[in-house]
Amino acid sequence: MASLWRYLLAGLGLAALLVGILAVVYLTAPRSSQPAGPDVSRTKNTDNGLFVASFLPERGVVRQGELESWLLTLKTKAGAPVEGAAIAISGGMPQHNHGLPTSPQATDYLGDGRYRIEGVKFTMSGWWQLHFAISATAGSDTVLFNVVL
Amino acid sequence: MRHFPRFLALLAAVVLAGCGKPDFSDAEKRTVASLALSALPSLKPDTTNRFADVPAAAALGSTLFFDQGMSRDGTVSCSTCHKIDRQFQDDLPQAVGVGHTNRRTMPLAGVARDPWFFWDGRRDSLWAQALTPLENPLEQAGNRTAYAHYMKARFGERYERIFGPLPEFSGMPLNASPLGNDAEKAAWNAMSGAQRDAINGVYANIGKAIAAFERSIEPVPTRFDRFALDLATGAEAKGDAAFSQEEILGLKLFIGKANCVTCHNGPRFTDNSFHNTGVPPVADLPPDRGRIDAVAQVEADPFNCLGAYRDGDARACGELRFMVKDGPQLMRAYKTPSLRGAATRPPYMHAGQFSSLDEVVAHYAKAAPSVEGTSEVHPLELSDRERAALVAFLKTLAE
Numbered sequence: 001m002a003s004l005w006r007y008l009l010a011g012l013g014l015a016a017l018l019v020g021i022l023a024v025v026y027l028t029a030p031r032s033s034q035p036a037g038p039d040v041s042r043t044k045n046t047d048n049g050l051f052v053a054s055f056l057p058e059r060g061v062v063r064q065g066e067l068e069s070w071l072l073t074l075k076t077k078a079g080a081p082v083e084g085a086a087i088a089i090s091g092g093m094p095q096h097n098h099g100l101p102t103s104p105q106a107t108d109y110l111g112d113g114r115y116r117i118e119g120v121k122f123t124m125s126g127w128w129q130l131h132f133a134i135s136a137t138a139g140s141d142t143v144l145f146n147v148v149l
Numbered sequence: 150m151r152h153f154p155r156f157l158a159l160l161a162a163v164v165l166a167g168c169g170k171p172d173f174s175d176a177e178k179r180t181v182a183s184l185a186l187s188a189l190p191s192l193k194p195d196t197t198n199r200f201a202d203v204p205a206a207a208a209l210g211s212t213l214f215f216d217q218g219m220s221r222d223g224t225v226s227c228s229t230c231h232k233i234d235r236q237f238q239d240d241l242p243q244a245v246g247v248g249h250t251n252r253r254t255m256p257l258a259g260v261a262r263d264p265w266f267f268w269d270g271r272r273d274s275l276w277a278q279a280l281t282p283l284e285n286p287l288e289q290a291g292n293r294t295a296y297a298h299y300m301k302a303r304f305g306e307r308y309e310r311i312f313g314p315l316p317e318f319s320g321m322p323l324n325a326s327p328l329g330n331d332a333e334k335a336a337w338n339a340m341s342g343a344q345r346d347a348i349n350g351v352y353a354n355i356g357k358a359i360a361a362f363e364r365s366i367e368p369v370p371t372r373f374d375r376f377a378l379d380l381a382t383g384a385e386a387k388g389d390a391a392f393s394q395e396e397i398l399g400l401k402l403f404i405g406k407a408n409c410v411t412c413h414n415g416p417r418f419t420d421n422s423f424h425n426t427g428v429p430p431v432a433d434l435p436p437d438r439g440r441i442d443a444v445a446q447v448e449a450d451p452f453n454c455l456g457a458y459r460d461g462d463a464r465a466c467g468e469l470r471f472m473v474k475d476g477p478q479l480m481r482a483y484k485t486p487s488l489r490g491a492a493t494r495p496p497y498m499h500a501g502q503f504s505s506l507d508e509v510v511a512h513y514a515k516a517a518p519s520v521e522g523t524s525e526v527h528p529l530e531l532s533d534r535e536r537a538a539l540v541a542f543l544k545t546l547a548e
Contacts, residue, residue, distance in 0.1 A: 065415060067467040096411065098478050098525055101422045102471040119471025123420035124411050 081113030196461030210362030242501025292326035399542025427524030480522025
């Protein structure tokens with residue numbers, strides 16, 4: 001009988017230990033793990049597959065509330081730089097139903113398919129979209145980048 | 150049975166861990182920290198105003214700010230509406246200068262950090278803003294040539310020590326301005342280009358001096374900031390830094406379910422942008438369409454960042470170069486005001502539409518559609534207790 005008690009107690013102890021570990025895991029886990037958000041990849045094929053576009057902040061970091069420059073790099077599928085492209089930019093916050101607080105523009109061609117996009121400003125945290133309409137000798141195409149702050 | 154105490158201890162640890170759950174999640178703590186005054190960066194230099202940080206210019210600007218001589222009839226100064234003992238505002242639904250205006254006076258704490266000025270952003274620098282009421286017939290109602298003459302007569306020596314020689318005034322009319330009455334406009338048009346440029350130069354310097362003074366008006370730490378500091382460091386809040394359960398609920402709603410922090414973000418509680426939030430017009434005032442009508446005004450302003458009176462180079466003009474010029478979202482869009490000190494300065498909104506914070510919170514919860522354009526605000530279920538909690542939290546930003 002004594003050994004049965006011991007097994008029972010050991011079992012209870014183990015169960016309690018399990019509860020304890022689960023509790024620790026639960027309590028220390030990040031509270032609001034992001035729900036599957038939008039695709040925030042910085043390099044994409046354009047919608048009709050004409051170009052490969054990448055969109056990165058020029059200074060590497062994104063700061064809320066500051067006017068910043070970004071670089072849009074356009075390459076062909078074969079990896080050749082796309083030169084002389086006309087670029088129109090629009091966007092906004094899909095969850096707040098409003099547009100961008102500024103009108104970003106492509107202000108400079110830096111060579112090697114890189115275009116400087118000036119006047120980008122994210123005034124609040126959340127999900128932003130930037131839509132590029134690109135027109136070059138190879139044709140016209142569009143691409144959408146998501147930025148989540 | 151010798152394991153039993155150990156089992157009890159383990160059980161107690163698990164239970165206690167559950168009780169010790171922090172009041173704020175890590176994400177909430179980050180948001181609270183982002184709102185604290187300690188997160189406010191130091192004031193950037195204003196390269197468009199090379200006198201911005203010149204003490205003598207700030208001192209002259211301070212004199213001008215309180216000088217009723219800076220008006221058509223000698224009764225109105227900047228400080229008539231921007232009252233020094235009232236957070237530099239006047240507690241009125243609409244400002245009253247020489248005449249009755251159609252907009253609420255804005256407080257000035259932290260104003261030098263704004264990218265846009267006035268409720269609709271019709272000016273793009275603090276010094277260009279300061280010039281606008283001087284010639285508005287409802288505010289100071291003067292004209293720029295008269296102000297230039299006044300500077301020479303009253304402050305000539307001080308002016309020249311800061312800005313260099315005043316121009317030759319002989320042959321210049323006493324009253325002339327492109328924005329004045331018919332006689333003043335005619336006199337302005339009769340002046341030579343060089344004369345107009347000389348007057349505009351003196352006039353711009355008046356704005357630059359006033360702006361240099363206004364740069365010293367900064368937000369002060371509040372109970373919320375003391376609470377935020379303790380939350381960030383994990384210290385136990387003492388004295389007035391301790392929040393009541395109601396204030397904590399209000400803060401959590403502010404940064405959570407009530408979505409206030411979407412626009413009222415950062416240590417100044419503003420995104421410095423323009424939004425249509427469905428605030429109703431005031432019956433007897435002239436039509437007011439907000440930002441959509443301000444775009445052309447700031448573009449036409451000769452004192453804007455791209456104009457001839459800016460110091461430094463045009464790299465400082467990003468806000469103007471990349472501003473949104475059209476689009477339905479500009480209709481009846483107004484600047485997000487800072488909420489610091491708001492609790493002790495009713496009435497609220499761009500024309501003082503609401504007389505209490507309770508009314509403001511009720512407006513945002515109801516989210517009535519805009520009379521023109523589309524409100525960005527969505528209706529929100531808030532209990533009476535939750536509304537009162539939001540107001541209680543807002544009061545901690547004014548104590």
